[in-house]
Amino acid sequence: MPASNTPRRLKFRSLIFLVLIFLSINLSAFYLIHVRYQDSYYAAMIDKINILESTDSPRLIFVGGSNVAFGIDSKLISQQTGYSVVNMGLNGNLGMRFMLGMIEPYLRSGDVVLVIPEYDLILNTNESIGPAFIQAIIANPNLLQYFNSPQEYYYFLKLFPYVYTQAIKTMVSDSIEKGCILCENEEQIYFRSAFNPYGDIISHEKIHPIWEIGHLYLSFAQDDSNLHTYIDIVNQFSERIAESGAKMVMLYPATPASGDQKTQEMLSLMDEILRAELTIPVLGNPDQAWYSRSLFFDKLYHLSVDGRALNTQRIIDQISEYFIE
Amino acid sequence: MDLTNPLLLILGLTVVVALYYAFPDQWRRYYLFLISLVFLFLATPQASLLLVLLSLFNYGMGIFIERASKKRWITTLSIFINCIVFLFPRYLNLTGTAAVPVPTNYLIPLGIAFITLQNISYLLNVSRGILPAERNLLNFLLFIIFFPKITAGPIESARHFLPQVRQTHPYKAENIHQGLFLIGSGIFKKIVIADRLALITDQVFNNPGQYYGLTVVTAVFFYSFQIYFDFSGYTDIARGIACLFGYDLSINFNKPFLAENINEFWSRWHITFTTWLRENIFFPIRRFLLRQSNNATAFLALFIPPLITMLASGLWHGLKRPFILWGLYHGLLLFFTVLLNKSKKPQNPKNRWGRRLTTFGLVTFGWFFFRASSIPEIGIFLQSIFVKSTTFHDLLLDIDAFDLVIAFVAIPMVMGFEIYLHDSQKAWNELPAVIRWIACLAILLSISMLGVYQPGNTEFIYAGF
Numbered sequence: 001m002p003a004s005n006t007p008r009r010l011k012f013r014s015l016i017f018l019v020l021i022f023l024s025i026n027l028s029a030f031y032l033i034h035v036r037y038q039d040s041y042y043a044a045m046i047d048k049i050n051i052l053e054s055t056d057s058p059r060l061i062f063v064g065g066s067n068v069a070f071g072i073d074s075k076l077i078s079q080q081t082g083y084s085v086v087n088m089g090l091n092g093n094l095g096m097r098f099m100l101g102m103i104e105p106y107l108r109s110g111d112v113v114l115v116i117p118e119y120d121l122i123l124n125t126n127e128s129i130g131p132a133f134i135q136a137i138i139a140n141p142n143l144l145q146y147f148n149s150p151q152e153y154y155y156f157l158k159l160f161p162y163v164y165t166q167a168i169k170t171m172v173s174d175s176i177e178k179g180c181i182l183c184e185n186e187e188q189i190y191f192r193s194a195f196n197p198y199g200d201i202i203s204h205e206k207i208h209p210i211w212e213i214g215h216l217y218l219s220f221a222q223d224d225s226n227l228h229t230y231i232d233i234v235n236q237f238s239e240r241i242a243e244s245g246a247k248m249v250m251l252y253p254a255t256p257a258s259g260d261q262k263t264q265e266m267l268s269l270m271d272e273i274l275r276a277e278l279t280i281p282v283l284g285n286p287d288q289a290w291y292s293r294s295l296f297f298d299k300l301y302h303l304s305v306d307g308r309a310l311n312t313q314r315i316i317d318q319i320s321e322y323f324i325e
Numbered sequence: 326m327d328l329t330n331p332l333l334l335i336l337g338l339t340v341v342v343a344l345y346y347a348f349p350d351q352w353r354r355y356y357l358f359l360i361s362l363v364f365l366f367l368a369t370p371q372a373s374l375l376l377v378l379l380s381l382f383n384y385g386m387g388i389f390i391e392r393a394s395k396k397r398w399i400t401t402l403s404i405f406i407n408c409i410v411f412l413f414p415r416y417l418n419l420t421g422t423a424a425v426p427v428p429t430n431y432l433i434p435l436g437i438a439f440i441t442l443q444n445i446s447y448l449l450n451v452s453r454g455i456l457p458a459e460r461n462l463l464n465f466l467l468f469i470i471f472f473p474k475i476t477a478g479p480i481e482s483a484r485h486f487l488p489q490v491r492q493t494h495p496y497k498a499e500n501i502h503q504g505l506f507l508i509g510s511g512i513f514k515k516i517v518i519a520d521r522l523a524l525i526t527d528q529v530f531n532n533p534g535q536y537y538g539l540t541v542v543t544a545v546f547f548y549s550f551q552i553y554f555d556f557s558g559y560t561d562i563a564r565g566i567a568c569l570f571g572y573d574l575s576i577n578f579n580k581p582f583l584a585e586n587i588n589e590f591w592s593r594w595h596i597t598f599t600t601w602l603r604e605n606i607f608f609p610i611r612r613f614l615l616r617q618s619n620n621a622t623a624f625l626a627l628f629i630p631p632l633i634t635m636l637a638s639g640l641w642h643g644l645k646r647p648f649i650l651w652g653l654y655h656g657l658l659l660f661f662t663v664l665l666n667k668s669k670k671p672q673n674p675k676n677r678w679g680r681r682l683t684t685f686g687l688v689t690f691g692w693f694f695f696r697a698s699s700i701p702e703i704g705i706f707l708q709s710i711f712v713k714s715t716t717f718h719d720l721l722l723d724i725d726a727f728d729l730v731i732a733f734v735a736i737p738m739v740m741g742f743e744i745y746l747h748d749s750q751k752a753w754n755e756l757p758a759v760i761r762w763i764a765c766l767a768i769l770l771s772i773s774m775l776g777v778y779q780p781g782n783t784e785f786i787y788a789g790f
Contacts, residue, residue: 018762022769157332162778169727
């Protein structure tokens with residue numbers, strides 16, 4: 001080996017060494033966060049996929065954010081319709097693309113996918129994708145396999161640093177304040193085992209509703225491009241699953257009745273556009289899903305036990321009409 | 326390409342730079358132009374066309390001015406048109422005179438404030454015969470829209486940049502090392518320090534009248550550091566990216582907080598901008614006044630040029646009254662500095678730190694004008710300093726101790742490192758490799774583990790101009 005090559009080799013080795021230290025420190029931190037997240041609300045997606053995989057067809061598969069987790073009594077729906085029911089609802093910030101991508105490999109002939117999107121999923125910019133999307137992936141990195149568009153990779157890269165550094169911060173704070181790196185999950189409602197075998201959240205059933213719910217207030221952004229992104233995602237998905245013999249319908253989420261004139265106009269305009277441009281049936285309309293604010297638990301889309309009973313009946317009525325037709 | 330997200334930045338740059346060097350040398354300019362165009366259109370799709378048209382106009386006017394006999398009139402007209410394009414959308418937004426509310430990005434191209442200054446200085450230099458008009462359209466367009474500098478400068482002079490465009494840019498490992506180091510340090514300044522300080526300053530400045538006394542004073546001092554680390558961080562990233570392509574962008578900051586008076590501060594802060602102001606506003610006005618040789622104009626030559634220059638600086642930042650006040654404040658400070666320097670004996674070197682702290686205090690006070698969104702808001706902030714006093718603890722109530730500790734450790738470390746690097750670049754290169762590697766590792770780990778990545782809150786302060 002010529003002598004002149006030695007510094008270069010040394011430099012190269014130093015670089016490799018630096019990269020290895022950098023990666024090992026970050027991977028160790030990532031692993032610790034992954035372990036911490038095993039009891040988290042977002043880790044429940046692992047269980048929901050297992051439920052989906054092991055439930056016999058034909059099934060009613062409910063897809064949406066936390067409005068679905070809080071809003072349906074799957075057992076009752078199953079009894080009334082004769083279908084097996086799987087509740088895949090977890091958090092709206094997972095984004096519609098990813099929620100649908102997760103169920104796609106498990107669909108079989110005769111299944112019906114019922115999408116109940118929060119209005120944010122239809123109207124917000126960035127497809128309403130937020131930290132929950134990354135938190136679910138950190139809890140279960142296998143979820144990466146369900147990505148089927150460049151947008152999901154983009155959002156992953158965009159949001160990962162935020163969630164990762166926040167998790168490190170919490171871990172450091174916990175280790176200083178509580179003296180533990182892998183502290184137990186102290187959440188009262190939002191944790192992994194908060195769900196029943198269908199995927200409905202039940203941890204709130206014995207807790208008194210937490211606060212007064214705000215009004216529903218919606219607005220389109222500068223244009224209606226977000227709405228059209230949602231329409232494209234749903235239409236493309238329904239086209240893909242039609243080959244496997246599965247069907248898809250859309251329903252509206254339960255919200256407190258809105259007294260805001262603009263919001264009401266917005267919702268009827270949105271409903272009109274969805275009915276005209278979606279290739280799947282839209283069951284009911286937004287005001288049929290309006291309930292008294294006292295029927296909500298802690299947030300806008302989170303129904304209490306009483307609210308869930310009413311909403312479940314509404315859904316049963318709407319899907320029964322659809323099946324009769 | 327998101328300049329504040331390291332993952333997207335690294336991924337984007339790896340692809341773009343690898344392709345750049347995969348092209349034969351003579352094609353690289355075309356490729357860089359194409360990438361810059363894509364960057365521009367992705368950032369402000371509608372307004373970008375306007376920018377391209379404006380660039381074509383300036384290209385043509387440059388050649389026309391060079392050939393014309395009445396250069397002054399044509400130059401004035403061209404500059405006027407550039408100013409209209411720059412000011413008109415801002416005026417609409419300010420007065421609300423647009424028939425329908427116009428979203429900013431529909432009318433304002435990315436980096437228009439910086440590009441306008443580049444265009445004006447180019448036209449003036451051609452008119453004065455300092456620079457020949459650029460005949461190659463591609464070279465000229467690349468000078469205007471070169472993507473690393475388009476968001477917020479540095480404001481490049483054609484004299485510095487155009488010769489680089491004409492050169493070939495062979496691959497050099499040295500450029501890659503230097504570029505990566507600059508990008509790393511820039512992201513560190515922005516994500517680890519500036520955005521962390523923003524958590525504190527935003528809380529105070531977005532809620533005028535809710536914080537008092539020491540809390541407001543602390544917030545404005547933090548803002549002083551925030552704006553420095555934000556803007557110098559951006560400049561480092563821009564210079565680093567340019568370096569990856571073999572281009573050298575101008576330095577914008579030179580340890581501004583070590584300035585011993587306001588005059589010196591402005592020769593160390595946003596250097597490319599202040600150089601532009603000096604060459605194109607300050608000196609021409611001063612020369613004009615000095616030519617009218619009488620006592621009155623001699624005094625006015627001390628007073629008027631700094632005032633008008635800094636007023637222009639304020640207006641360039643935005644057509645808002647607080648910016649105008651900020652400009653006037655600095656104009657007056659410059660005037661008093663010149664007066665003091667004229668009357669006083671040579672300064673005592675022992676008082677150096679006293680002068681530095683005074684200058685830093687005066688500059689920091691000025692940020693009240695810069696940061697506030699209206700004149701009444703400035704009044705509220707100034708009142709809240711004196712009217713009622715609360716403790717620093719009030720501010721800490723909402724701030725994570727983790728963020729505060731990191732900010733307090735990182736600020737002196739980085740500033741010390743910058744002073745050391747600037748004074749002895751050679752000494753840094755001669756340091757044992759282990760120490761340099763450890764420094765690099767510390768920067769990378771800090772970025773990846775201690776950064777503040779607030780979704781939707783990662784804009785550079787100067788990208789808003």
